[in-house]
Amino acid sequence: MKVGILGSGDVAKALAGGFIKHGHQVVLGTRDTGKLKDFIAQHKGAQAAGFADAAKFGEVVVLAVKGTAALDVLKAAGATNLADKPVIDATNPIAAAPPTNGVLKFFTSLDQSLMERLQSAYPNAHFVKAYNSVGNARMINPEYKGGKPTMFICGNDDNAKAKVREINDQFGWETADMGKAEAARAIEPLCMLWCILGFTKNEWTHAFKLLHKD
Ligand SMILES: NC(=O)c1ccc[n+]([C@@H]2O[C@H](COP(=O)([O-])OP(=O)(O)OC[C@H]3O[C@@H](n4cnc5c(N)ncnc54)[C@H](OP(=O)(O)O)[C@@H]3O)[C@@H](O)[C@H]2O)c1
DSSP: OEEEEEOOSHHHHHHHHHHHHTTOEEEEEOSOGGGGHHHHHHOTTEEEEOHHHHHHHOSEEEEOSOGGGHHHHHHHHOHHHHTTSEEEEOOOOBOSSOOBTTBOOBSSBTTBOHHHHHHHHSTTSEEEEOSSSSOGGGSSSOOOTTOSOEEEEBOSOHHHHHHHHHHHHHTTOEEEEOOSGGGHHHHTTHHHHHHHHHHHHOOOOOOOOOOOOO
16 A cells, blocks of 8 residues: 655654555655655655655555644645545644643644544545554554554544554554544544643553443
């Protein structure tokens, strides 16, 4: 599979490493390809490009940029390069303000998530929320004594979600499909919950698991 990853940060690199590990081809998109020089040198199967070329390359696109820049990055990527493709949205709407007692501040409200904003701005792209509420160091094939952790996903397009489910299977996650785009109002704040242990107890290695009664 050809994957276009919009981003050059820790999440973009962790997911790029995962896709390469599982035999996919990756182009990472950034404003400054120089930032990725070392990563590209160390990862056969990865290339760096501008946002538009990365999005154009991908049969699947991953959005892994700062939440405040998400709309600008999608604009640079170009609507036609995103149309009809699954866009895995790993972003969080973290505001430019310090956490209070370990609780992050968001620039969105509980009545509209960042992913819904992105979906309305780019109606032909198939956004799927995923990989937003786990640390980048545990995104790919994490091992826990309690079994596979849960990746909460949501999005309006069932085919796009089926593709993300396949990727989750490869990356060692069990998928919990929480429904349409509105469910991102609940999935994005899982990042706040996840980060509290980090900020208050310096624990950054946990993951969520949904337990069902048999
Ligand atoms: N860090 C984690 O473990 C983690 C885990 C789950 C989810 N997330 C979420 O995943 C996303 C990426 O996180 P990250 O820690 O990898 O990196 P980050 O520092 O949040 O974002 C870096 C990326 O944002 C882009 N960016 C920043 N400002 C920009 C602007 N003004 N215009 C265009 N692009 C801009 C950068 O583009 P350039 O490449 O052009 O510089 C870079 O690719 C965030 O939304 C974060 O909340 C993070």
